[in-house]
Amino acid sequence: MARRRPQAEPRAAPRRHGCRVEDTAGRRLHRRRCEGPLVEKSPYKLTLPEPPIHRRYLIGSSLGWLITADERSEMHLVNPVTSEQIALPSVITIEQVTPIFDENGVICKYHFSRQMAGSVAGPPSTHSLSKLRDYLFHKAFLFYDASARSFIVVLIHNPLRMLSFARLGDEKWTWLPPHANFDDCIYKDGLLYAVTLLGEIIAFDLSGTLVTTKIIINRKEGYIWE
Numbered sequence: 001m002a003r004r005r006p007q008a009e010p011r012a013a014p015r016r017h018g019c020r021v022e023d024t025a026g027r028r029l030h031r032r033r034c035e036g037p038l039v040e041k042s043p044y045k046l047t048l049p050e051p052p053i054h055r056r057y058l059i060g061s062s063l064g065w066l067i068t069a070d071e072r073s074e075m076h077l078v079n080p081v082t083s084e085q086i087a088l089p090s091v092i093t094i095e096q097v098t099p100i101f102d103e104n105g106v107i108c109k110y111h112f113s114r115q116m117a118g119s120v121a122g123p124p125s126t127h128s129l130s131k132l133r134d135y136l137f138h139k140a141f142l143f144y145d146a147s148a149r150s151f152i153v154v155l156i157h158n159p160l161r162m163l164s165f166a167r168l169g170d171e172k173w174t175w176l177p178p179h180a181n182f183d184d185c186i187y188k189d190g191l192l193y194a195v196t197l198l199g200e201i202i203a204f205d206l207s208g209t210l211v212t213t214k215i216i217i218n219r220k221e222g223y224i225w226e
Contacts, residue, residue, distance in 0.1 A: 053080065057133050059155075060140035067140040067153065073110070073132040077142065077153075086168065088153055091132065093172030094164055096157075100126065112136065114159040117178030121159040143187035147207065154192060156182050163194060165206065176204055176211060 053068070056078070060067035066078045067088075075088040092099045092110070100109040110132045114121040127135060138156040145152050145167075154165045155173065160180040164173040179202055185194040190207030198219040205212045 053078065057137065059137045060142065062142040063144065063151075065142055067142060069133040069137055072107075072129040073136065075140070075153075075155075089166045089170055089172050091136070094136070094155075094157065095173075095175040096159065097132070097136065116159060116162070116180065139184075141185060141187075143192075145187070145190070145206075147190060152187060152192075152206065154185055154187070156185075161197070163192075163204075165192070174211070176213075179213075 053066070056066075056068035056070055056076075058066055058068055059075075064079065064081075066080055068076050068078050070076060073091050075091065077086040077088065078084075091097055092107070096113045096115055098111040098113070099107045100111055102108040107129070110127050110129065111124060112127055112132060112135060113124045125135070136157050138158065138161050140156070141154045143152045143154065144150075148167070151168045152165055153168075154163065156163060161182045162180050163176040163182055163185075165176065166173045179194075179196065179200070181196045181198055182194050183197050185192055187193070187206075190205060192204040192206055193201060193216070194204065195201050196219070199217065200219045201216040203214045203216050205214075
């Protein structure tokens with residue numbers, strides 16, 4: 001099945017009221033802010049995207065959007081109120097993921113390497129389409145780049161919590177080696193600031209065609225993390 005490419009950038013959400021989104025079985029999906037005049041503590045039914053969101057893995061949320069991974073480990077932006085979905089670059093464009101095809105030329109599995117910059121973190125492994133998301137994804141972020149008037153998705157993924165990013169409309173993910181062990185990040189004025197579990201803060205300049213890197217704070221000696 002063909003994957004829909006982004007037709008338009010997500011629009012910034014208007015002012016909203018607090019509400020809780022559940023599926024028809026009463027499973028809580030996401031606490032967010034909803035549009036329109038709502039009566040406090042009154043239930044409202046919303047049409048959620050298909051396939052049901054509860055089958056997706058939620059790996060991030062920002063600016064009124066959810067960042068999800070479906071049953072083929074492919075990532076999508078999902079607006080849980082409007083049901084709008086935007087496909088992100090395919091998981092097979094992440095540096096460490098290679099597709100495995102069956103006799104009909106259809107992707108049936110993924111080969112996951114633990115290749116890092118100049119080293120290997122462990123032996124490779126093979127995963128079913130739905131299981132790769134268990135091993136690959138850690139956390140994802142959505143940022144608005146005012147200068148480019150576009151959105152950027154940043155992904156923390158294995159091996160060893162490395163970074164990749166993609167702008168809406170990109171065909172592939174861009175890997176940001178050689179650093180690893182990232183835990184959080186923020187984007188401002190073309191710079192991606194990422195913090196590691198070892199106390200490092202590293203700035204990536206994403207404003208040009210060539211990404212440059214600068215260490216703001218080096219790792220702390222004797223730094224303990226859990």
